[in-house]
Amino acid sequence: MRGDASLGEARSVEVALGERSYPIRIGVGTLARAGPELALRTGAKRAVIVSEPTIARRYGATLERSLRSAGLTVGRALVPSGEKSKSLREAGKLYEALIGFGADRSTAVVALGGGKVGDLAGFVAATYLRGVPFVQVPTTLLAMVDSSVGGKVAVNLPQGKNLAGAFHQPRLVWIDAATLSSLDPRERAAGMAEIVKAGAILDAGFFACLERDVERALALDPDALVPILERACAIKAEVVEQDEREMGLRMLLNFGHTLGHAVETLKRYRGILHGEAVAMGMAYAARRSEELGLAPAQTATRLVELLGRCRLPTHLPPFPRNAYLAALRVDKKRRDAHVRFVVLRGLGRAETMPLTPEEILPVGAMATAARGTSRSRRSRDGR
């Protein structure tokens, strides 16, 4: 990633939610300059940076210095790495840390890290003293374009992910793309899955842009990456603006997630990243959309091809159909017997369709998924 020369790449996306509006600032090497705007947007005199050990070691001091130089008193709270940290138990410990720091209603909670840190810190910010100012400083691709924008925060319960949560919009999302250089390539690819999703459901032009630039973006070339981050954030922002509480349009963001969640559940979240599961789910949903006569031919092929170039999996793991059906039945978006399944009418055109788990996964569906597998393998081998 380029250094100083890239500072000119800074972009901004506004999330327009009335008095809850906030900007997403996107730049390269901008972490050390977060302080003044964070102070301005939160009105806080004190801030607590919530992070996990490896991220805190790498970026904590830079962010902290920037906040201090903007006049803030800064505290730090560490949460363990990994999905297990997103628990009520860890939320309880974070509350304690905030109390120990003397945090009041005007103290800002600043999440520095990936989506798990953002979700947990956001849940605590949403509920501590019934809500304190919250800022997202995402350091993974997935968090930058997805979880840090839109205000969905949550912790997991033993029975499932994100079962306890809130809608709590951040006051500011501060994206320094340079922090991606420390991200594992597999994590980068998983993050790209949500970016591909944004194009696939709502913006055919963006999808074509990804087909042109995806390798350069994954290699962190700022000229390709920053505009892609900006456009992905803008799409997410637009969806959130039109549907803050996930009553309608926002459901489209669940494209690939119905089956993706099922895969995560069946694999017990082991050996699979969220973006990988979503890639599998998207590939399946696109094929199913074609089978249902909703999407034209080539829709699934182009999607599978692009995901393959990101080295993302595009076939469902071979669990029995009944296991998938059972997992779909406990999906929390369920209303009565139907799942609001997101289908494609074409690239850039998604819609929800109430389907039963049996309609989503008809007998023989696993065979289709397997055909998809071989196609995806070919495209990856052929690069």
Add this chain to the structure above:
Amino acid sequence: MRGDASLGEARSVEVALGERSYPIRIGVGTLARAGPELALRTGAKRAVIVSEPTIARRYGATLERSLRSAGLTVGRALVPSGEKSKSLREAGKLYEALIGFGADRSTAVVALGGGKVGDLAGFVAATYLRGVPFVQVPTTLLAMVDSSVGGKVAVNLPQGKNLAGAFHQPRLVWIDAATLSSLDPRERAAGMAEIVKAGAILDAGFFACLERDVERALALDPDALVPILERACAIKAEVVEQDEREMGLRMLLNFGHTLGHAVETLKRYRGILHGEAVAMGMAYAARRSEELGLAPAQTATRLVELLGRCRLPTHLPPFPRNAYLAALRVDKKRRDAHVRFVVLRGLGRAETMPLTPEEILPVGAMATAARGTSRSRRSRDGR
């Protein structure tokens, strides 16, 4: 309390909060008729009644029957009695109960009980799946006029009360004043403290009405009680409407609570009811308002007199001044060194004033509180 003849007493107060608006229905013997409106207001097909054992035994079956007859599938979840149940731990168990019941985003959580049950169930309703419909069926005087209206929900943390919470408005508040007949007289009096507060801070006419009818209301005469419930709810509703998120006007509802919370903390919540602590705090704040030259003479006397008629305490327990100061410093409404203390300009006219703990409790203040004690004792003895 009168039976069927009192059904005509039913009143209604609307809480106007745009799309979050809801009615408070107030009647006598109306528990068995809650179902249809609950179904209408929540749009739910399923409901989980959250209650504590004694209340559930007494009223659970009646409410459940009413919901079932309105076509709802009903589950029940019990929480232990007492303040300790308002914990993250109990919230975790309630989430589990909801999952076990198969609760989805359209399942209503119905709190049947006092403020603790309402706060805990409300916190869970606010956060389960990021928010599900919530209904309050308060069975204590305090919950009817205070905690069930306004959407403040919370759990306690080991470090203090209500430190983790949310604003989550109910879809309906269903008050059956007949449920008060099972309430301990001391609990009734404690609830009356918040009603007296409503008059003292915002409505001199209502305060005078209480001076006329308070004993009849405490004896549960519906002709006195129902209009008082209605007016107290209307005052609370008006405050909440103007200031849903407690940024300004709603702070006035903290009248008596700054010292009240300090007393509760110092007594470790043992041997004192919330309303009793608030009564002490209000008596102190009224006297302090006079001392500061803010309120005319007789303001404190009339307030102390009315509280005394409710058999509520009006003197602060004799902890050292330093202990009070320390307790005030951790009050969560603190902004920097100041507490936003609620003072009276006269009966029915409250305002907030930023004061340091030392200004709230100047040297010698405890002596004033003691004088208040003897005055209060006289008024109680002289009845």
